[in-house]
Amino acid sequence: xxIEWKELDRTAIDQYLDLLGDLDAQNRLPxxxxxxxxxxxxxxxxxxxxxxxxxxxxxxxxTLIILDNFGHGGKKIAIVENVVxxxxxxxxxxxxKMMQDAMRRAAKQNCYKLMLASDIKRSGAHAFYExxxxxxxxxxxxxxxxxxx
Numbered sequence: 434x435x436i437e438w439k440e441l442d443r444t445a446i447d448q449y450l451d452l453l454g455d456l457d458a459q460n461r462l463p464x465x466x467x468x469x470x471x472x473x474x475x476x477x478x479x480x481x482x483x484x485x486x487x488x489x490x491x492x493x494x495x496t497l498i499i500l501d502n503f504g505h506g507g508k509k510i511a512i513v514e515n516v517v518x519x520x521x522x523x524x525x526x527x528x529x530k531m532m533q534d535a536m537r538r539a540a541k542q543n544c545y546k547l548m549l550a551s552d553i554k555r556s557g558a559h560a561f562y563e564x565x566x567x568x569x570x571x572x573x574x575x576x577x578x579x580x581x582x
Contacts, residue, residue, distance in 0.1 A: 436527075438534060441482035441494070443468055448491040449484065456517050479542065482515075483534065485527060493518040493527045497535050499542050511539035511547040532565050 441449055446467045454461055462470065474480045479499035484491045496514040501507075513535045518527050539547045550573055551558050559569075 436485055436487050436492070438483055439486055441471070441484050443471065445484055445486075445491050446471065449482070449494060452491055452494055452517050452519060453515060455520065456515065481538075483531075483538075485531060487522075491519075492522040493531050495531055495535055497538055499539065499544060505545050508545035509543055511535070511542065511544040513547060513549045516549070528561060529565065532562075 439445075447464060450462060450464060450467060474482070477498075478501075480496070481498075482494060482496045485493040495516045498512040498514065500510045500512070502510050513532070516528070516531065518531070536547055549562070549567070551562065563569075
């Protein structure tokens with residue numbers, strides 16, 4: 434297998450949306466809205482979607498967001514989101530390589546921590562992250578927000 438990390442571009446949007454369907458099939462972004470969203474995300478200082486490609490086939494992906502921060506002496510924070518490996522590619526160490534890539538990129542950007550959130554029901558994912566050195570830290574809260582009509 435010849436694999437290569439690349440930043441996501443328009444040519445891989447359909448594959449990316451299909452891959453994200455493994456995480457959340459109910460809330461799939463319509464294909465016609467994806468190019469506009471990608472354009473907006475490209476305006477962010479550091480919002481990158483990295484894909485692992487085997488030739489032209491997207492087999493894994495993660496999003497890395499790096500934020501400036503007043504806390505911790507102004508050190509940056511990295512957040513990883515939408516971590517997914519295609520079903521047929523699981524069990525080959527790709528997830529580990531993907532997270533190591535995210536950690537390397539965060540370190541290169543002088544971040545003091547890399548954070549992620551995982552649904553409480555995903556105990557297999559939690560064990561995976563713990564093997565990579567992630568620790569459960571604090572408690573996460575969320576609320577659904579609705580736009581004013």
